[in-house]
C-alpha cells in the first residue's frame with residue numbers, strides 16, 4: 001500500500017472525517033482483530049465492505065477503514081440509494097488467517113450493531129465468507145445465490161466501471177466507442193478480471209497487471225490481454241488507467257509519470273489526497289472519474305438484495321452510472337472545479353436535502 005496519512009489522535013480523525021461511530025472488535029480466541037467504522041446514516045443504515053488485509057500497522061488499518069466508510073456515504077448518496085456509509089477491516093492475511101470461526105465472530109460484532117451496519121464482500125473476502133457471517137447475523141449481503149444472497153457483486157461493479165469509462169471517453173474523445181482505445185487494468189482480482197473481459201468485448205487493447213504474477217499470466221492468456229509488470233505500468237502510453245486494486249495509487253509520484261488521458265477504475269479512494277491530487281490531475285489535463293461514482297455497482301447489488309429488486313432493476317441502476325458520471329463531468333466543467341469536488345457537491349446536496357426531509361416528521 002502507498003504511504004498514507006496516519007492518525008495521531010483517533011478522536012481528531014473522527015471529527016475531521018465526521019464519523020459517528022467506530023467499533024474495535026477483538027477476540028483472542030479466534031484471532032479476530034477488526035474495526036467497523038460508521039460514517040453517516042442520514043440516508044439509511046451504513047453499508048460497507050468487509051476487507052481482510054495484512055496491514056503493516058493498526059494505524060494504517062484505521063486510516064483505511066475511516067476513508068472507506070466516508071466514501072461509502074458519498075457513493076450511496078450519488079447513486080440515489082437509501083443507505084449510509086460504513087466499512088469494516090479485518091487485520092490479517094486472507095490466504096492464511098481466514099477461518100470460519102474468525103468470520104462468524106466478526107458476524108457477532110455486526111449483529112450487536114442491530115442493523116446500523118450491513119456488511120458485504122470486499123478485498124480478501126468472497127460470497128462463501130458472507131455465508132459464514134450470515135450464520136451469525138442477517139445484516140450481511142452477497143452470500144451465494146443458492147442460499148438467497150446476491151452472490152459476487154464484482155461483475156456488476158465492473159459493468160458500472162465500464163459505464164463510467166464510456167462517459168469519460170465521450171467527454172474526452174466525443175464518442176462512447178472504446179474500439180481502438182488502450183486501457184491499463186491494475187489489479188485483476190474479482191472486479192479487474194470482469195473489467196478485462198468487458199473491455200475485450202469492446203475491442204480494447206488491455207494491459208493487465210497485478211502483484212500476483214501468476215494471475216497476470218493466467219488472465220492475460222484467457223482474455224488476450226498484454227501482461228505488464230506491476231513496476232512498469234506507469235511507463236505505458238495508454239489512453240486510460242483503470243486502478244482496480246488498492247487505494248492511493250494516484251499520488252504526486254504517479255501523476256508525474258502518468259501518460260493517460262483518463263483515470264477510471266474500481267479501486268476505492270484512488271486519490272491519496274482528494275484536494276491536492278484532484279487539482280494536480282486538472283492541471284495535467286487528465287480526466288478523473290471519481291471512484292465512488294463509477295464503482296457503485298457493488299453497493300447497488302447489495303441494495304437490490306435488501307430491497308428484493310429483480311436483476312433488470314439492478315442492471316438499470318448500474319447503467320445509470322453513465323448519466324451520474326456525465327452529471328459530475330458537466331458540473332466540474334460549469335464550475336471549473338475538479339471532478340472529485342463536483343461529485344462531492346452532488347452527494348452532499350442529496351444528504352442535506354434528505355436530512356431536512358427527515359427532520360420534518
Ligand SMILES: NC(=O)c1ccc[n+]([C@@H]2O[C@H](COP(=O)([O-])OP(=O)(O)OC[C@H]3O[C@@H](n4cnc5c(N)ncnc54)[C@H](O)[C@@H]3O)[C@@H](O)[C@H]2O)c1
Nearest residue numbers: 123124153154157187189190191210211245266267268298
Ligand atoms: N468487489 C466489488 O464489487 C467492489 C465494489 C466496489 C469497489 N471495489 C474496489 O475495487 C478494488 C478491487 O476489488 P476486488 O473485489 O476485485 O478485490 P480482489 O481482492 O478480488 O482483487 C484485488 C486484486 O488486486 C491485486 N493487488 C493488490 N495490491 C496490488 C498492487 N499494489 N498492485 C497491483 N495489484 C494489486 C491483488 O493481488 C488482487 O488480484 C478494491 O479497491 C475494492 O474496494 C470492489
